[in-house]
Amino acid sequence: xxxxxxxxxxxxxxxxxxxxxxxxxxxxxxxxxxxxxxxxxxxxxxxxxxxxxxxxxxxxxxxxxxxxxxxxxxxxxxxxxxxxxxxxxxxxxxxxxxxxxxxxxxxxxxxxxxxxxxxxxxxxxxxxxxxxxxxxxxxxxxxxxxxxxxxxxxxxxxxxxxxxxxxxxxxxxxxxxxxxxxxxxxxxxxxxxxxxxxxxxxxxxxxxxxxxxxxxxxxxxxxxxxxxxxxxxxxxxxxxxxxxxxxxxxxxxxxxxxxxxxxxxxxxxxxxxxxxxxxxx
Numbered sequence: 491x492x493x494x495x496x497x498x499x500x501x502x503x504x505x506x507x508x509x510x511x512x513x514x515x516x517x518x519x520x521x522x523x524x525x526x527x528x529x530x531x532x533x534x535x536x537x538x539x540x541x542x543x544x545x546x547x548x549x550x551x552x553x554x555x556x557x558x559x560x561x562x563x564x565x566x567x568x569x570x571x572x573x574x575x576x577x578x579x580x581x582x583x584x585x586x587x588x589x590x591x592x593x594x595x596x597x598x599x600x601x602x603x604x605x606x607x608x609x610x611x612x613x614x615x616x617x618x619x620x621x622x623x624x625x626x627x628x629x630x631x632x633x634x635x636x637x638x639x640x641x642x643x644x645x646x647x648x649x650x651x652x653x654x655x656x657x658x659x660x661x662x663x664x665x666x667x668x669x670x671x672x673x674x675x676x677x678x679x680x681x682x683x684x685x686x687x688x689x690x691x692x693x694x695x696x697x698x699x700x701x702x703x704x705x706x707x708x709x710x711x712x713x714x715x716x717x718x719x720x721x722x723x724x725x726x727x728x729x730x731x732x733x734x735x736x737x738x739x740x741x742x743x744x745x746x747x748x749x750x751x752x753x754x755x756x757x758x759x760x761x762x763x764x765x766x767x768x769x770x771x
Contacts, residue, residue, distance in 0.1 A: 491521045492533045492556055494548030494572070501572040504588055505547055508570050511592030519545075524552070534559025541565065543769060545595060549573020550615065554748040557605060557766065558612050566600040568769040575749065577615050581676040581691065582770040600767035603691040606675050606747075608759045613747035614691070614766075615678070617759050619737050620654060620670025620701065621709075626746040654704030655743070657755075660736040661698055668728070669704035673697075673735050673759045684719045688731065691768075694761040698735055700728040735759040 493505065512519055520541070522533045530546065534556040537544050546556040547570035560567060570591055571579035579586065584594060605612040618626075654669045672679070673696045674686035686697035699721065702708055708726050715724035722729055737745075738756045745753040 491519050491545040491547055491570075492524065492530045492537075492552070493521055493570075494524050494530065494552040504586070505570060505572060507588035508547075508591050508595075511589050512596060515592060515596035517596055524548075528555070530555035531559035535561070538563040538565050543568050543595070545570060547572055550575060550577050550748045551750045553578055554613060554750060554752075557614060560766070562762075562764045564767060566767040566769050568595045570595075575680055577678050577680065577749070578676070580682070581615065581678040582768070584771055594769055594771055598769045598771065601692070601770045602765040603768050604675070604694045604765050605762040606673065606696060606759060607762050608673075608745055608747055609753040609757050611747060611752045612762060613675070613752070615676045615748050616672050616674045616686075617745060617747045617752075617757070618670070618672040619657060619743060619745050619755065619757065620668075620672075621704075622670065622672060623744040623746040623751065626749060627744045627751050655740050656704075657740070657743070658738040659700070660738070661730055661732045662734055666700070666728075668700035668702065669708070670701035671735070671737065672699045673732065674699060679716065683716050685716060685721055686729070687719075687722045688729070694733070696732045696735065696759070696761070698730045698732045700730070702726055702728060733761065 524530050530552050534544055538560055543566045545568040546553040550573055553569055605614055606617060608617045656667050659666050659668055659671055674689040676691050677684050677686050677689050679685035686699055689697040701712055712726035715721045715726055721727050736758050741755055743755045744751045745757050
């Protein structure tokens, strides 16, 4: 179990309660705590092949590190959601109570899912270029700990003061342009919203969600569609099923994956060659 201990008291209590519930299942648990970025990836790489499962206890960023450390391993991945948004937990319907999480970790059959890969870096839920990547780049860890999801709202307001460029995009050989793009493996966005209704973790493909324009009216329409789960029917978005996405420029723009900046443009996004086994309800 790879644990990111930077969390509030409530999350620390949930983690401790999950360990107690796993002990009741007679699970043997080895806990390693991270102290810096990169630890979770290193610990996962070291643990592959030595345990029946590797569990990421933290937010979506910690889970992303663990997934990259595990690589193409056939060892199942489990999660204890302790982050701000817990987008993957929302996607798979994982309850947040300690007893329910422990039951899944101890008894669930592994489910095969296909991660995405952006410039060689794996992700489970989404890769984004444009407004959401700019927001992720601006959110500082201290601000996120203090305000939770409010930190993203604050940074979004700041990011929108700078006009969005137009991105040069190629989807399965077809060229297009957009003000932002999210390449989604899962339906959920931000934990509570559905952005990509046709995305499927178990399929070796994506739903590409393209923001038609960066003007204020389109951004307001997009926000309303996201809030009401109507993105698939909104003129603010173009939705395409994709197997490979290339975003060429503007060069140097940030790319976020699972809530962390992982690359800079240009970017190639494609499904992983092999599935990952996930412990899910």
